[in-house]
Amino acid sequence: MSHNHSHSHTHTHAHNHSQSSYSNIAIAFTLNFVFSIIEIVGGILTNSTAILSDAVHDLGDSLALAMSYVTEKLSKNEATETYNYGYKRFSLIGAIINILVLSVGTAYVLREAIISFQHPEPVDANGMLWLAILGITVNGLAAFRMKGSKKVLDRTVVLHLLEDLMGWVAVLVVSVVIRYTSWYILDPILSMVIALIVIRNIWSNIIQVYRIIMQSVPDAELFNSIKMNLAGINGVIAVEDIKLWTLDGDDHVMTATIRSNDVGNNSSILHSAKDLADQNNIHFSTIEIINSSRE
Structure with missing residues (x-):
């Protein structure tokens, strides 16, 4: 019986594709980090739990984007005798850390939302409206820059960005309703809805990471x-x-x-x-x- 073995290690990604990936991640990180600071200030000034919720999520996304940039660089290192496949799974480690950060942030958001739901307080509907418009623009641009990547960390980031985009659309609608009705309880309700959506996405990402670890x-x-x-x-x-x-x-x-x-x-x-x-x-x-x- 004759046996023939062939080992192929091919890398088809072009250098300019890698540079484009780095650029997209850097731009998305800058947009999210700067805007998350604006959100924190805006959430405090408007007294909106929903905006503070998105601030926590955007900080988590910023952390994930920073990790994505670092792991993208590290993953290009050559394979060694110890790490035969190179450092491709650095992005998987980053995805796990990001899941943990978002889980902690979401737990905090839920706690604050429950407190606000029990004791609703007035919010600045006009301020919420303008922040929502800005949020839709920033998160839309960041998600567009990251769209198309197949890496697990980048996909988790895009999911979070799209989730924040939908969240800001909801904030826009709620701010208009509050402006004309003064139904302030809608703000903590929206916070809890956003948190539940995040929990669903976190679970989906956990399953995805699990499948990769189990080599499915x-x-x-x-x-x-x-x-x-x-x-x-x-x-x-x-x-x-x-x-x-x-x-x-x-x-x-x-x-x-x-x-x-x-x-x-x-x-x-x-x-x-x-x-x-x-x-x-x-x-x-x-x-x-x-x-x-x-x-």
Whole structure:
């Protein structure tokens, strides 16, 4: 029985793409950090629990963006004998820290919202209105700059930015209603709704991080497509084993064992299999060929 192994480590991201990613993260971080400070001041001046809630969330997003920038840099370090796959999972560590920070912030927000709900106080509806308009603009720009990344940390950040954007739309609506009705209890109610949405997103992110840690298949459709295409390579009679997992949601790893009936065709089969991995943006692949003709 003959065995052929091929290890492929391909990196298809262009340098200018990386620079663009750094730029997007830096701009999104600047927008969020500056605006979170404005929110804290604005929330105090308007006496709005909802705005203070978004301030906590934006601070969490700013922390995540800072981590994203640092981990993006670190993940480019070369692999070592100790860390064979490099430092791609720094972003996963950042995502876990961000989940913890948002969990603590959300617990604080809920506590303040419950207190305000029990004892509603007047809020400055006009101030809330202008802050909401500014919030929609800032969070919309930040989310647009981060859109498209497949890294788990960046995806969690985009989710938070979009969540804040929706939150500000709600603040806009509530501020208009309060302005004409003086229903001040709407402010803490909105705070609790936002907090519950955040909790749902935190849980979703926890599941996503768990799946990566447990090395689950990142994309079932991609997995089935690769398996089918491997089986379709000329000379391959069976795909006996294939495993696909991801390092950080973007960089995938694949191992495959395929059976051939033509030992003279091994080189061509390996070449086709590696091309298939490259075409599907799989940066690390190990292919083993077993030849039935030699058994």
